[in-house]
Amino acid sequence: MQTNSSRRVIGYYGFPLRSALGGVRDRFGRDLPLVDLDVAAGAPDAGLLPPATCRIIANVVDNAVHLGPRLAAVVAAVGEDKCDRGRHAAWILRELGVIVIESRFHEEAFEDRPLLYSTGRGPLAGRVEAIMATVVDPALPGDPPEPCLPTHGFWGVPPNDMRILDLFPPTTHLYGWVRCVEAGRPADLDLECFVDEGVPTVFFHQAFCAKQDLAHRLAEKHGGIAVDCHGEINDSILAKVEAFIRLS
């Protein structure tokens, strides 16, 4: 996030409908940069949410408040493709005077895009970032990663602290909501709960996120481990993931 600039921006969070993002860009200016408010960008705590809340939603609110008048509008994912707290964040931002355009990614809008990054070889963090960039620019890459068989799996959302992804080998496949984003189906629960049988998988969720229900069930079902993290990762989390990858 370009916090030292005075340039106006359009914020968004989750995976809004492409039509919603396009409509806001038409309205406020195609030249305005789009900023993913989910991402930890060093914004100070706005003090608007209790401490025991999802760090991603706290990022959304903190980033929006920090951007202040630079924020032309926010395109907010508030449907099943995000969560109740995403809906609540939209309400809070509107209370603060932010122009909020709500988006609900219904099944009729689902796409069926190829899973190039989810099933390709390469550094995991880079592939997650490439997938999340398709929310704004859905053009298929000219040089997609080479497909590979999975030796390990990472299931979940983009972590608040992406350093955890550095522990995984390049042959790690992506599952969960990240895969849903690449497929263009962010509310597809069946796809979100799919993992390849026999692939040692880390089921990651942010602390205080409802996706922990899925992570724990899936970890039990598939013999993986459920790992949660609130803010920054700590030695315990790193050790668990490192040990699981090494020993499984």
Add this chain to the structure above:
Amino acid sequence: MLIADCGSTWSKILETDTDAIEIIQTRELIRREGIRFEIATGHSAKSRCRIYRNELIALAEGSLALVADGDFSVVDVGGRDVKFVRFAGRRVNRLDWNLACGSSTGATIELLGHYYEVEFDRLAPSERWINVTCGVFGMEKVLELVSTGTPPEEAVAMFLHGMVRNVFDFSGRPGRLYLSGGFCENDCFLQTMGNYCTVTPLGRTVPLEGLRR
């Protein structure tokens, strides 16, 4: 070659050429300036070794070296953390590491034992327990029990029982549990745990066995 498991409160050092094991308090290790290990694990090891090994990996590999079962669970109750690994077919099936929570760690019980001058090898298990949701709150309950007439030994045994329940839950309530760490030498802990599952103590050097592999 010197290898070591340097925990927060106790350090275990193995000379692999002679198999000589030295167990010292970590505060003494800190005073040994210049001591270096070839391979080490534990909270206090990172700046004292050439190769640092993840504690969970050391525990897992050490228990695989010591236990012949295909499916088993091992828990290491340390000074200020608890580590757990479950194997299915000798492959890791689940693992967890509870860091810096005094509700199920050795340092808390050591503090209580020292304060009330309790000898753990003579301490009788208690059928009653304190809910040790938090180590500090649990200690406060011990103080309260003692101040209202419960003998200190009984109060500490109740705390230990609460801790055992936490460790048992943390380990997924297995029918049989292999135990690693200093509590292998605490009869009260072993007898109390024995009321919940079959417990087999592996001793204090399981991670060292993992480092040696």
